[in-house]
Amino acid sequence: MSEIESKVVIITGASSGIGEATARRLGASRAKLMLAARREDKLKDLVAAIQKTGGTVAYRVTDVANRAQVQALADATLETYGRIDVLVNNAALISGSPLDQIKVDEWDQMIDVNLKGVLYGIAAVLPTMCQQKSGHVINLSSIGGHKVVPGGAVYCATKYAVRAISEGLRLESNGEIRSTIISPGAVATEGLRRLESNGEIPSTDISPGEVATELTSTITDGDTASSVNQFYSVAIDTDAIARAIAYAIEQPADVDVNEIIIRPTRQEF
Incomplete structure (x- = not known):
């Protein structure tokens, strides 16, 4: 039996991109999934697709910047499956823009989602994992985290x-809770999940060569958008990251894959 099979896995940002690819891959490996994102229509479509292939999956509409909603996500997972084995943050x-552009609202949004959202997820699942004396938190960082x-x-x-935060969790876990950091480089559809105050930007089916054009529509500074456009011209598929996540999960309980950097072969940094 696969180490993934029957594990209860929460995935945030599951409606598109890396989250969707991970849900499809883990669903095919017979994990029990709880998917979270803000777009219910996309979540429903993904749930139906996974169920069609025999997967076990549920969902909950969740804004990770809202602590109460993240806690409700963890509570719903426990109610549905009785345990929480893995959280994929x-x-x-x-x-992006130079600091002298003073785009404080954009700074606040990134801090709320990218940082506080991760902490809210950990806070929601940690008591259960501590009680179980087992668990695995997988946090998505970025090449931008290096x-x-x-x-x-x-x-x-x-x-x-x-x-x-991931390294702190590892050090404090007393060997009971595994902590993994996945740091993607340029990945197709990365950035298309950018959350606006009124919801997420819809995802689109695009090739790696087109992804940067889509991504720059979410960046308000022209020079930064141009740089990102060039960076994403070599983007790899989201399933490359999903495979790395699956690899970390499927290791035996005494093996903790702490950090993976994964990027296009042609990416310079």
Whole structure:
């Protein structure tokens, strides 16, 4: 039996991109899924697709920047499946501009989703995992959590912080809770889940060569958008990240895959 089979896995940001790819892959491996995102229509479509292939899956509409909603997500998972084995903290948004543009509202949004959303997820599942004396938290950082780029200082700061939180969780877990950081480079559809105050930007089916054009529509500074456009021209598919997540989960309980950086072969940094 696969180490993934029958594990209860919560995935945030599951309605598109890396979250959707991960849900499909883990569903095919017979994990028991609880999917979370803000777009209910996308979640319903994904649930139907996974159920059609025999997967076990439920969903809950969740804004990860809202602590009460994240706690309700964990509570619903316990009510549905009786335990929580894995949390994939995937929901994130990206925006960028030089600091002297003073786009404080954008800074606040990234901090609320990318950083506080991760902490809210950990807070919601940690008591259950401690009681079980087992669990696995997988946090999505970024190559931006390893290297700061012009126009990306705040985004990179949130992703550096995710790495720090993940390592702190590992050190404090007494060997009972596994902690994994996945740091993607340029990935197709990355950034299309950028949350607006009125909901998420709809995802689209695009090729890696087209992804940067879509991504730049969410970045309000022209110079930063141009740089990101070039960066994403070599983007790899979301399933590459889903495979890395599955790899971390499927290891035996005494093996903790702490950190994976995964990026296109042609990506320079």
